[in-house]
Amino acid sequence: MRSKIKIIVADDHAVLRAGLKLLLNNETDFIVVGEASDGEDVLTLLEKTNADVLIIDLSMPNMGGLECIKEIKSRGYPIKILVLTMYEDEQYIKEAMRSGALGYVEKHAVDTELFIAVKAVHMGQRYLNPHNSQLLLNSLLTTTPKENADNPYTLLSPREREVLKYIVRGYSMSQIGKMLCLSVKTVDTYKTRMMEKLGLTKKSQLVDYALKYDLLPAKSE
Amino acid sequence: MRSKIKIIVADDHAVLRAGLKLLLNNETDFIVVGEASDGEDVLTLLEKTNADVLIIDLSMPNMGGLECIKEIKSRGYPIKILVLTMYEDEQYIKEAMRSGALGYVEKHAVDTELFIAVKAVHMGQRYLNPHNSQLLLNSLLTTTPKENADNPYTLLSPREREVLKYIVRGYSMSQIGKMLCLSVKTVDTYKTRMMEKLGLTKKSQLVDYALKYDLLPAKSE
């Protein structure tokens, strides 16, 4: 008989935790080795407990689930994360999956779904029910290109856009001037004109604008 | 009795086209109003025929499916596109969905799945079977998160990261100071320390760093 999947349950509702624990321990494949009531608890637990899977709620006091997931990832714990939550919200799901969760199960799911999900993430696979998949897909796919009428490609001149890209990247006027073989003054003029055109007053707004219209530099990965 | 869903079938295999046509016409909800054997045919057909849904294969001579989908979109035809293909390939699915297809069905799917898919895309909904959803999700999600050991969450202090976020957004030292209720000097210190820690000398490098590790502000859409 192979060893059981060691699970930590994190949820601020003690009753739910207890229920879950019973439910899971009742299965031959699982064993709950720890409980936490908030994100900080989880982090503490992870240091002394060696578990395979973390079942975590997103809404908890102190340190919320998302933050906790990110922290776990940044600290490099190899534990697999399954989000168990009430919300069926694209934004949440997306954010959780992006943060490092492998699966997402709703609290009103039947227990067998939870079991399947735990086993899936334990093997390193993603788990999402079909409905969530559709939701997430939607949100992932619809977030791509902007097609706004007044986007920078129509409002700003080519030279201005070029300069804007450097500004967004954090270069100073003088650096940009050097790179583009222009006088600092010229670069300054472009910047001023862009702000006039767009009705902006602060550089940060320019950055936001560029961000909004995907003028971001390609991520250097 | 409400009107039938008008369908165009595009596939370079005539037998398959004929089979599909029979299959669809046999259903009370559908009627095949046109057939095309390649992408160019489709474009020609679209000008003279008024159909609701296009069932299209990706691999066709002359103009392939992907190219054809893009062309349809760029010309602004309102027809809903359902990809019907042999390939179960993440890349293809992703590309097709990104290009403007609403659904994706494999040729070895049962007919009822095809019917469901046609009805779904006709209503403007996405259709993907659960398996494809998982595949696509995987491919969409795995292109994002960094899990580097020396990412900002371990190297930089919380306060430093906070300041970094504002720097990336294009705020000036003094603006950040105001927002965070800190002296400009303090903000400056954080920035200096970050650059020391990361071995950087220019602000633009800091921005690149933040970009690389997804410290980007959420896109304000």
Next chain:
DNA sequence: GTTGATGTAAGATAAATTCTTACGTTATAA
């Protein structure tokens, strides 16, 4: 053939950044 958008730039002033140095508080390691 004037108007408007664009690419280019300088001078003077005002503002922001950088460099250095410093200090109390926690962890943390010796």
Next chain:
DNA sequence: TTATAACGTAAGAATTTATCTTACATCAAC
């Protein structure tokens, strides 16, 4: 249990940068 390093905080002086204004030539469009 005391060093020691990391962190959050900040000031003064020196320097760099940005800003504001003004200017001009070109090319397209009207």
